Amino acid sequence: MSVRFPLLAVAAAAAICGVLAPALAMQERTAISAPWAVGPDGSLMKDVTLIIADGRIERVLQGPANVNVDRTIRFETGVISPGLIDVASTLGVVGDNVERKSVFDPDASVVDALDALSATLRAAGQSGVTAAMIRPAPSGIISGAAATVRTIAPQGVERLLRADGPLTLTLGPGAWDVDLGPTSRAGVLHELREAMRSARSGGGTSRLARMVRGELDVLVEADSAEDVDAALRLFGQYGLSPAIRHTSDAVETAEDLAENQGVVIVGPYTFSSEIRLLAGPGRLAQAGCEVAFSGGLPFLEPDALRLSAALAVRYGLDPAAARRGLTINAARAAGLGNRVGALTPGADADIVIFSGDPLRLDSSVVEVWIAGQRVHHASPQPSQEEDGWRAW
Amino acid sequence: MIPALHGPRQRVARRYRRSRAARIMGALALSLGGAGATLAQPTFGPQGRVTILENATIINPTGVATQVAMIVLRGETIEHIGPAVEIQGRATRLDLAGAFVTPGLIDVYSGLGMTATRSASPVNRAFDAFDRYNAELFREAFRNGVTMMYLPATGSSGIVGTGAIVRLAPGEGGGWAGEVVKEDAALCIDLGSGESALRRLATLDGIRKQFKDAKAYRESLETYEDDLKEYEEKIKARAEKEAKEQSKEGDKPAPGGAPPTQQRPEPPQPAEGAKPEEKKDEITKPRQPGADPSAEVLLRALDREIIARVVADRSSDIINALVLAREFNLKIIIEGGSEAYLVADQLDEADVPVVLGSLLGSGLHRNDQYRRQIDRCAAVLSEAGVEWALGSGVADGANSRFVLLNAQMLAANVAGVYALQLVTTDAAEFLGLGERFGRLAPRRAADLVVWSGHPLDAGSRVQRVYVDGRLVYRDEQSTEPSAGGGGEEQ
Numbered sequence: 016m017s018v019r020f021p022l023l024a025v026a027a028a029a030a031i032c033g034v035l036a037p038a039l040a041m042q043e044r045t046a047i048s049a050p051w052a053v054g055p056d057g058s059l060m061k062d063v064t065l066i067i068a069d070g071r072i073e074r075v076l077q078g079p080a081n082v083n084v085d086r087t088i089r090f091e092t093g094v095i096s097p098g099l100i101d102v103a104s105t106l107g108v109v110g111d112n113v114e115r116k117s118v119f120d121p122d123a124s125v126v127d128a129l130d131a132l133s134a135t136l137r138a139a140g141q142s143g144v145t146a147a148m149i150r151p152a153p154s155g156i157i158s159g160a161a162a163t164v165r166t167i168a169p170q171g172v173e174r175l176l177r178a179d180g181p182l183t184l185t186l187g188p189g190a191w192d193v194d195l196g197p198t199s200r201a202g203v204l205h206e207l208r209e210a211m212r213s214a215r216s217g218g219g220t221s222r223l224a225r226m227v228r229g230e231l232d233v234l235v236e237a238d239s240a241e242d243v244d245a246a247l248r249l250f251g252q253y254g255l256s257p258a259i260r261h262t263s264d265a266v267e268t269a270e271d272l273a274e275n276q277g278v279v280i281v282g283p284y285t286f287s288s289e290i291r292l293l294a295g296p297g298r299l300a301q302a303g304c305e306v307a308f309s310g311g312l313p314f315l316e317p318d319a320l321r322l323s324a325a326l327a328v329r330y331g332l333d334p335a336a337a338r339r340g341l342t343i344n345a346a347r348a349a350g351l352g353n354r355v356g357a358l359t360p361g362a363d364a365d366i367v368i369f370s371g372d373p374l375r376l377d378s379s380v381v382e383v384w385i386a387g388q389r390v391h392h393a394s395p396q397p398s399q400e401e402d403g404w405r406a407w
Numbered sequence: 408m409i410p411a412l413h414g415p416r417q418r419v420a421r422r423y424r425r426s427r428a429a430r431i432m433g434a435l436a437l438s439l440g441g442a443g444a445t446l447a448q449p450t451f452g453p454q455g456r457v458t459i460l461e462n463a464t465i466i467n468p469t470g471v472a473t474q475v476a477m478i479v480l481r482g483e484t485i486e487h488i489g490p491a492v493e494i495q496g497r498a499t500r501l502d503l504a505g506a507f508v509t510p511g512l513i514d515v516y517s518g519l520g521m522t523a524t525r526s527a528s529p530v531n532r533a534f535d536a537f538d539r540y541n542a543e544l545f546r547e548a549f550r551n552g553v554t555m556m557y558l559p560a561t562g563s564s565g566i567v568g569t570g571a572i573v574r575l576a577p578g579e580g581g582g583w584a585g586e587v588v589k590e591d592a593a594l595c596i597d598l599g600s601g602e603s604a605l606r607r608l609a610t611l612d613g614i615r616k617q618f619k620d621a622k623a624y625r626e627s628l629e630t631y632e633d634d635l636k637e638y639e640e641k642i643k644a645r646a647e648k649e650a651k652e653q654s655k656e657g658d659k660p661a662p663g664g665a666p667p668t669q670q671r672p673e674p675p676q677p678a679e680g681a682k683p684e685e686k687k688d689e690i691t692k693p694r695q696p697g698a699d700p701s702a703e704v705l706l707r708a709l710d711r712e713i714i715a716r717v718v719a720d721r722s723s724d725i726i727n728a729l730v731l732a733r734e735f736n737l738k739i740i741i742e743g744g745s746e747a748y749l750v751a752d753q754l755d756e757a758d759v760p761v762v763l764g765s766l767l768g769s770g771l772h773r774n775d776q777y778r779r780q781i782d783r784c785a786a787v788l789s790e791a792g793v794e795w796a797l798g799s800g801v802a803d804g805a806n807s808r809f810v811l812l813n814a815q816m817l818a819a820n821v822a823g824v825y826a827l828q829l830v831t832t833d834a835a836e837f838l839g840l841g842e843r844f845g846r847l848a849p850r851r852a853a854d855l856v857v858w859s860g861h862p863l864d865a866g867s868r869v870q871r872v873y874v875d876g877r878l879v880y881r882d883e884q885s886t887e888p889s890a891g892g893g894g895e896e897q
């Protein structure tokens with residue numbers, strides 16, 4: 016998993032042979048330029064050159080760039096985008112991703128159920144979704160820590176971006192359980208309130224205690240407007256601003272959610288989604304919320320993540336806000352806003368070159384780079400070996 | 408086919424056509440309350456209303472955008488497209504600089520506004536299940552640029568009914584009606600790919616039997632016609648013979664001047680040489696077979712007058728459909744066709760096109776499900792030379808509004824496909840309506856969409872929709888181009 020060992024091995028080999036091994040390519044300084052790129056604010060920037068070194072973005076230049084690099088890759092058409100992130104996926108998860116013995120599982124970690132070799136992960140990566148936050152299923156009141164993984168991790172690059180969070184909670188019908196109880200909205204709130212109170216008075220280093228002290232980020236599944244209201248009141252008492260996943264009543268709850276300051280996770284939206292749902296992201300953004308999209312992977316195909324954003328735009332969301340929702344806002348919801356999701360100096364060079372605006376659904380993936388390494392490029396006639404029918 | 412058989416068969420078929428046409432006209436008049444007919448008539452004088460769209464950008468089928476000075480709509484058709492020309496009289500002028508104009512989008516495989524039915528019968532008609540007074544439904548379609556669709560009859564598996572092509576034209580007085588552009592556009596057959604293997608075999612058997620019964624029905628009709636003809640000839644022959652005998656008997660006495668015998672002109676005696684079977688008692692009128700409307704629909708498919716659209720997703724079902732088509736000499740299209748890529752060569756050999764549906768939901772599959780790979784399927788079919796078209800599918804009628812987004816998702820993964828062409832020109836031609844729809848050209852129907860930007864860009868909005876030359880949708884949120892010239896908007 017560690018990036019250090021292969022580097023050391025390569026350095027040793029180079030020292031012995033006196034020759035630069037091809038595997039050292041990631042240490043080269045590379046310039047990638049294209050006529051367009053997705054800026055940190057989600058708008059499209061013109062004529063952008065990225066300087067990539069050591070798997071990270073070193074500099075972002077606009078306009079004609081003349082820099083001293085080892086190699087230059089120029090795309091005559093297309094858009095450089097940060098790798099897209101699906102924030103509520105179950106990609107690569109083996110079996111049931113929630114423990115059904117208990118409704119309180121703060122110490123469970125979904126990463127333990129990850130099959131890193133799952134073909135669905137790679138297929139998502141080839142569609143431009145370079146990272147996925149894998150969350151426990153929304154059942155049980157506290158169902159453990161989510162994890163964020165790279166969908167494609169070349170040799171020497173860590174697959175796991177984050178294993179310990181955010182902590183996922185569920186309000187509403189998803190948390191009701193006839194066998195384990197509670198069985199009502201009020202019951203869930205009562206038990207959660209009690210648990211948080213005792214965690215605060217008890218102190219310690221349990222995840223719940225760290226959560227109430229504000230040391231651990233939180234993602235709350237709140238299905239209906241009532242659940243959103245309850246979550247905001249409960250977490251507000253502790254001065255916490257959790258990321259909230261809420262799609263159903265976003266048009267009604269937009270103002271309240273805006274006060275919370277946390278990212279609102281919406282979607283997935285499909286061709287059959289009701290108008291009222293599709294109008295949600297636009298209304299949220301209007302109220303001042305930052306939204307992030309979940310694409311429903313792998314139950315829907317990887318391109319469905321971009322579809323969710325495109326549908327939100329058609330029903331009123333600003334295109335730049337939608338691009339943020341596919342990239343930086345998603346990274347923020349996963350607690351990785353400083354590392355992935357934006358073309359900014361210091362961020363991991365996990366990037367995708369699309370043939371056009373990622374929001375435009377007929378734009379296709381031209382190349383995918385992970386930590387400064389090219390891991391996928393589209394061939395005019397996609398060969399069966401390469402992607403195995405996209406291997407679903 | 409043996410020429411001798413060809414004659415009567417054609418005659419029989421023609422008769423069906425007449426009766427069928429008469430029934431359609433009657434049914435249309437009843438069900439539409441004359442709305443379809445009224446729409447076809449120009450509302451504003453003999454020349455019709457004139458709308459002039461100026462400086463709009465249009466896109467040719469391969470994606471090249473050009474600005475045109477004028478698009479002139481007169482009555483229900485596009486009169487002119489190109490450089491500015493002199494237009495006499497009253498006209499509504501709109502400056503569309505910066506906006507794009509495309510033909511109304513067409514969904515070749517749609518479930519828009521369809522109420523689910525469970526029954527399956529060849530006499531079921533798709534339009535009867537279409538919710539044509541749902542204004543919200545129409546508005547949603549227009550908001551996304553969709554103006555016309557093919558609606559298959561749906562139901563349980565088997566022969567489920569006939570599909571219709573419907574245009575979202577407004578009815579009288581602002582009510583919504585939908586205009587049937589083509590009734591009986593296809594015979595809809597569903598091989599029930601989602602059902603168990605035994606169920607699917609039973610379905611196929613049932614379909615085969617229905618076609619056989621239809622053929623038997625035709626044979627009984629033909630036999631009846633032949634028998635009737637024979638009967639008429641016999642009656643005629645006897646009448647002639649009687650007349651001849653009568654005149655013979657009548658002539659005889661005349662030269663001799665002798666009075667007629669006491670014998671009345673009774674039927675000729677057998678002794679006089681008549682064959683026994685020509686006895687009056689043995690000439691019986693043949694019994695006419697009872698009308699069978701189901702069989703009549705199937706016979707039109709058997710005569711290749713209407714195409715059969717066969718819903719088949721599994722490769723085995725697609726093969727079964729091809730066998731069925733060969734056995735009964737049917738003209739077929741495969742609908743759904745999720746696994747068509749596995750049998751592309753067979754489809755090419757049989758020259759059978761495929762209609763594909765929604766790309767969504769092809770993600771996860773279990774071992775007992777067929778694999779949906781719509782975009783890859785299209786690529787393989789193209790390579791094999793199989794004609795294909797893309798609609799939205801019937802799983803959910805709401806999908807139909809997003810047929811262009813569906814096409815864009817496909818275009819992203821299939822080289823050489825232009826999404827806009829798929830759902831305009833290609834779609835119209837696939838439905839056999841290329842002469843009237845799917846293109847911005849003179850004499851084509853004035854069904855068009857005004858977009859705030861490039862129609863394939865996520866941020867573009869539909870600003871206006873014209874159907875049949877009439878403004879049917881206007882986006883309140885987008886800034887309106889200024890209307891000038893001689894006329895007020897409706």
